[in-house]
Amino acid sequence: MSENTENKELNVEETVEDNSTIESTGEIVEKCPISASEKKSGVAYGEYGHDTYFSKTCNMERAYSFLLPANYDENKKYPVMYLLHGIFGDENSFPSDSNNKIKEIFGNLSSEGRTREWIVIMPNMFAKDKPEQAPGFSAEGVWPYDNFINDLVNDLMPTVEERYSVLTGRDNTAIAGFSMGGRETLYISVSRPDLFSFACAIAPAPGVVPGKDNFMVHEGTISEEAFVYPKEGDENELKLLIVCAGDHDSVVGKFPLSYHTILEGNGSKHIWFEVPGADHDNTAIKSGIYNFLIQIEECSK
Secondary structure, three states: OOHHHHHHHHOOOOOOOOOOOOOOOOOOOOOOOHHHHOOOOOOOOOOEEEEEEEEOOOOEEEEEEEEOOOOOOOOOOEOEEEEEOOOOOOOOOOOOOHHHOHHHHHHHHHHOOOOOOOEEEEEOOOOOOOOOOOOOOOHHHHHHHHHHHHHHHHHHHHHHHHHOOEOOOHHHEEEEEEOHHHHHHHHHHHHOOOOOOEEEEEOOOOOOOOEEOOOOEEOOOOOOOOOOOOOOOOOOOOOEEEEEEEOOOOOOOOHHHHHHHHHHHOOOOOEEEEEOOOOOOHHHHHHHHHHHHHHHHHHOO
């Protein structure tokens, strides 16, 4: 998979979608309805912005994009969602692709009272510590993605809490990601469940546990035995963990299903679903984000 392949998958315009208006029933809706992703008159949508911060982890200035709620008010406090891009992407991957409908989904659901208003932070997940490092299909090429956990916890999250009016604590903090971002969502949430109550991995790439795909051998960030979330009743139990993928994913194939199988075998509670007709594309992204927002509200009742 080349950089162009990943970007092409991110920019696919889907033509098949469920056109119904679906009320929240607590059930997974496998296909994001058009009513949630279309731009509507009379609804105020947030706008994307861009900023930088100094990362002590990487010893360099780094960038991130953000989506503030419409009518953002510094006198209010908002929960925060960290949204992670795919391999070869950066902080501009989500804002530059209007087909993912991120802005519309957040705006529509919050305007209908079906989700809280969220601050969405979209970082550059390639946390290199040397200027010459570049992403690639090798251990060296993917290491900075795994290093992002350190940059996130030690540098980006404190910056966000300082700059924006945020609700702190794990019950007000979510993490989600697509492809390589889905892989890192799983790695970060299983490693630091004390920081996040909600996690969603959309078409997660291989490499959380050891494995091999068409591009490289993955050493794994943890073992299959260690891929376990805190049990029910633990103070760091995740309130929500979603793993999902398109049922025709031609990039990561059945690796998302393999994560579901491992989690199920290890007794870690989670939601697994496949998006019908979706490849490694925006159909999967939209359905993942839509269900994630709805399910956060369901499990927070």
